[in-house]
Structures are given as C-alpha cells and as structure tokens.
Amino acid sequence: MTKMIFVNLPVADLEKSKAFYEAIGFTNNPMFSDDTAACMVLSDAIYVMLLTHAKWSTFTTKAIPDAKKSAQLMLAINCEDRAAVDSLTETAAASGGTPDCNPKQDLGFMYGRSFEDPDGHIWEPHWMDMQAAVEGPSAEAIAQ
Numbered sequence: 169m170t171k172m173i174f175v176n177l178p179v180a181d182l183e184k185s186k187a188f189y190e191a192i193g194f195t196n197n198p199m200f201s202d203d204t205a206a207c208m209v210l211s212d213a214i215y216v217m218l219l220t221h222a223k224w225s226t227f228t229t230k231a232i233p234d235a236k237k238s239a240q241l242m243l244a245i246n247c248e249d250r251a252a253v254d255s256l257t258e259t260a261a262a263s264g265g266t267p268d269c270n271p272k273q274d275l276g277f278m279y280g281r282s283f284e285d286p287d288g289h290i291w292e293p294h295w296m297d298m299q300a301a302v303e304g305p306s307a308e309a310i311a312q
Contacts, residue, residue: 235288
C-alpha cells in the first residue's frame with residue numbers, strides 16, 4: 169500500500185484558497201469537497217484538505233493561530249529543477265500568495281525559496297542535486 173499524506177489547513181475563504189491552490193498546480197477532487205472543505209490533490213500521495221474555520225473546529229478544540237503572525241510548520245515540496253522552484257514561487261505570488269517569506273537558500277547542490285498562501289501557511293519549494301548532496305557541499309556553498 170502506498171503511504172499518503174493529507175495536510176489539513178484551516179482557511180478563512182474556501183473559494184479564494186481553492187483558486188490559489190488550483191493556480192499553483194493542485195486539482196480539486198469534488199468527491200471529497202463541499203461548502204466546508206476542499207480536497208486539493210497534488211499527486212497520488214499528496215493531498216491538502218482546505219477546511220473552513222467552522223469545519224476545522226469539528227476536529228480539534230485548539231485555537232486556530234493566525235498563520236500570518238506565527239508559524240508552526242513549513243511544508244517543503246520538491247521540484248524538478250531550480251527553474252521550477254522559481255516558477256512555482258512566482259505563480260504563487262501572482263495568484264495571491266506572498267513570495268520569499270523566508271530567505272532564499274542556495275547551497276549549490278540545493279536551492280529553495282518560500283511563499284505563503286492567502287492564509288499565511290508557508291510552503292517551501294526546493295530542488296536538490298542528490299548526487300552532489302551525497303558528495304557534500306562545497307566550501308564555497310558553506311561560506312554562503
């Protein structure tokens with residue numbers, strides 16, 4: 169059985185969030201979506217459940233923190249190359265997200281950027297040259 173991950177995110181405006189996630193490459197699965205939740209599919213193994221605040225509160229009694237003021241997690245996602253990292257970040261910015269909410273990372277063998285979705289949840293697209301990672305970063309990259 170393939171392991172799958174369902175990332176659940178509370179959102180203030182479900183339709184705005186659905187449009188944002190569709191713009192950055194997710195597909196809505198209407199079978200698991202309604203007026204309180206949207207199942208957004210990235211791959212056969214990665215799903216993001218966008219939940220209205222009311223729906224979120226049916227799963228936990230914990231308060232929903234303001235993700236624009238605090239961070240509890242960052243969602244890292246791999247991209248095929250550096251250009252794809254840039255493209256995803258720029259698409260997120262053009263679709264209502266906030267680009268580069270964290271410093272860019274460029275270690276030569278690894279490159280990453282970040283963006284926030286409309287609710288402030290942080291995503292970190294990154295690319296890594298696995299062969300170079302196994303060999304270790306250069307002294308030049310470490311100095312950066």
